[in-house]
Amino acid sequence: MNAGEVSAVALANESLQQIDSQEGEIHAFVEIQREQVLRKAQAIDDGVAQGKNMGVLAGVPLALKDNLCQHGEVTSCASNILSGWRPPYDATVVSRIETAGVLIVGKTNMDEFAMGSSTENSAFGPTKNPHDTTKVPGGSSGGSAAAVAASMTPLSLGSDTGGSIRQPAAFCGVVGVKPTYGLVSRYGLVAFASSLDQVGPFAGSVADAAALLEVIAGHDPKDSTSLNAPAPALSSHLDDGVKGMRVGLCNELLEGCAPDMVAAIKRAAEVLSNAGAEIIEISIPELKLGLSAYYLIAPAEASSNLARYDGVRYGVRVDAEDVTAMNTATRTAGFGDEVKRRIMLGTYALSAGYYDAYYGQAQRVRTLIINAFTKAYSSVDLLLGATTPTTAFAIGDKVGDPMSMYQSDICTIPTNLAGHPALSVPFGVGDDKMPIGAQLLGPALSEQQLFQAASVLEHGANS
Numbered sequence: 083m084n085a086g087e088v089s090a091v092a093l094a095n096e097s098l099q100q101i102d103s104q105e106g107e108i109h110a111f112v113e114i115q116r117e118q119v120l121r122k123a124q125a126i127d128d129g130v131a132q133g134k135n136m137g138v139l140a141g142v143p144l145a146l147k148d149n150l151c152q153h154g155e156v157t158s159c160a161s162n163i164l165s166g167w168r169p170p171y172d173a174t175v176v177s178r179i180e181t182a183g184v185l186i187v188g189k190t191n192m193d194e195f196a197m198g199s200s201t202e203n204s205a206f207g208p209t210k211n212p213h214d215t216t217k218v219p220g221g222s223s224g225g226s227a228a229a230v231a232a233s234m235t236p237l238s239l240g241s242d243t244g245g246s247i248r249q250p251a252a253f254c255g256v257v258g259v260k261p262t263y264g265l266v267s268r269y270g271l272v273a274f275a276s277s278l279d280q281v282g283p284f285a286g287s288v289a290d291a292a293a294l295l296e297v298i299a300g301h302d303p304k305d306s307t308s309l310n311a312p313a314p315a316l317s318s319h320l321d322d323g324v325k326g327m328r329v330g331l332c333n334e335l336l337e338g339c340a341p342d343m344v345a346a347i348k349r350a351a352e353v354l355s356n357a358g359a360e361i362i363e364i365s366i367p368e369l370k371l372g373l374s375a376y377y378l379i380a381p382a383e384a385s386s387n388l389a390r391y392d393g394v395r396y397g398v399r400v401d402a403e404d405v406t407a408m409n410t411a412t413r414t415a416g417f418g419d420e421v422k423r424r425i426m427l428g429t430y431a432l433s434a435g436y437y438d439a440y441y442g443q444a445q446r447v448r449t450l451i452i453n454a455f456t457k458a459y460s461s462v463d464l465l466l467g468a469t470t471p472t473t474a475f476a477i478g479d480k481v482g483d484p485m486s487m488y489q490s491d492i493c494t495i496p497t498n499l500a501g502h503p504a505l506s507v508p509f510g511v512g513d514d515k516m517p518i519g520a521q522l523l524g525p526a527l528s529e530q531q532l533f534q535a536a537s538v539l540e541h542g543a544n545s
């Protein structure tokens with residue numbers, strides 16, 4: 083781009099054309115910003131013509147999950163309760179990518195308020211998996227994963243509270259990264275569970291994901307949980323390999339997974355071993371407690387965060403005889419079933435008399451999990467396991483059974499509870515020919531090593 087070999091307008095048009103040909107079937111977007119993207123692309127081309135450096139990602143189209151605030155643009159979290167709301171400010175990640183020259187082409191579909199694992203909980207209808215449109219793309223960032231998988235955009239951003247970047251990345255055969263908690267600013271990310279939420283990239287390759295993470299990472303004074311750490315150097319280390327790295331093949335991230343999944347992850351371990359890593363079989367039994375702790379902590383935080391949608395401050399209002407009745411009518415009409423379920427679960431877990439038995443106990447279990455990870459990372463540098471127990475399931479398969487839907491996150495949730503980074507990198511296909519994701523996990527701020535190992539797996543995936 084900066085050398086003038088390709089124009090931003092041409093890239094924007096290519097992305098829009100691909101969206102035009104695929105979107106009818108895939109439904110990755112809730113809003114496409116056609117005019118804005120062409121205007122921005124023209125401004126970048128003008129800058130390049132004047133010899134200006136327009137940023138490291140100048141002219142690269144990107145799809146933005148619809149829970150990230152973009153000034154003046156639709157930001158609905160795929161919920162009716164936010165319909166018509168347009169944020170008066172940009173999320174920090176949005177300002178950072180725009181400074182880097184990225185072209186935001188639109189907002190992507192998701193499970194309402196990021197609660198779900200299939201993007202079927204969207205108020206605007208489901209997104210389909212580009213590899214097989216009878217299958218889900220995963221969730222909650224299903225639209226962002228599908229946009230990249232269908233070559234609509236080379237990059238997208240999502241959020242991961244319990245697996246919502248890694249799980250859809252695995253189902254759609256793309257790279258997805260959940261950074262260390264606090265590495266990427268949450269300012270302008272609509273809050274679901276604030277102690278777990280983290281923004282991260284989707285991309286078609288490890289190198290592209292690294293380039294995007296370098297742009298969005300780094301301290302932000304507007305987020306009180308932002309780490310005082312610089313963005314990690316990732317791109318310059320992608321070829322450093324895994325020689326001497328100790329990688330724990332984690333029993334609990336394989337147990338209960340489908341046989342084709344287990345076989346693929348064992349092949350991934352072999353690829354790392356052939357590249358010089360030491361593979362150590364490891365068991366961390368505490369990880370099995372992750373799901374139950376998460377489904378108390380995340381709904382508890384959500385019930386508090388979602389209290390702000392009261393018919394007064396945002397989006398829709400359903401009028402009634404007094405304020406309390408108006409609040410009730412608005413929330414009854416505005417929220418979908420899963421969001422209501424989480425609010426009720428969370429409110430119950432926090433209520434007087436139950437607080438210590440549920441929320442308090444879940445927090446103690448969270449500490450156990452953190453301690454277990456810390457102990458594991460004294461004997462291994464990284465962990466390897468499956469991202470998901472199976473490949474993508476069929477649309478409609480789990481909508482009537484929330485517990486089985488929740489179980490699709492069994493391998494991804496423990497990382498969020500610990501605040502650690504993890505990523506999913508495509509590694510072969512299952513018996514059904516659908517993509518498989520290998521998950522790499524590491525201690526806080528180990529992104530550089532995770533990307534080195536992911537790069538080895540990416541090159542070895544077809545060997």
Ligand code: GLN
Binds near residue numbers: 197241242274
């Ligand atoms: N699927 C999980 C949930 O429903 C995780 C969602 C997420 O990471 N946002 O809560």
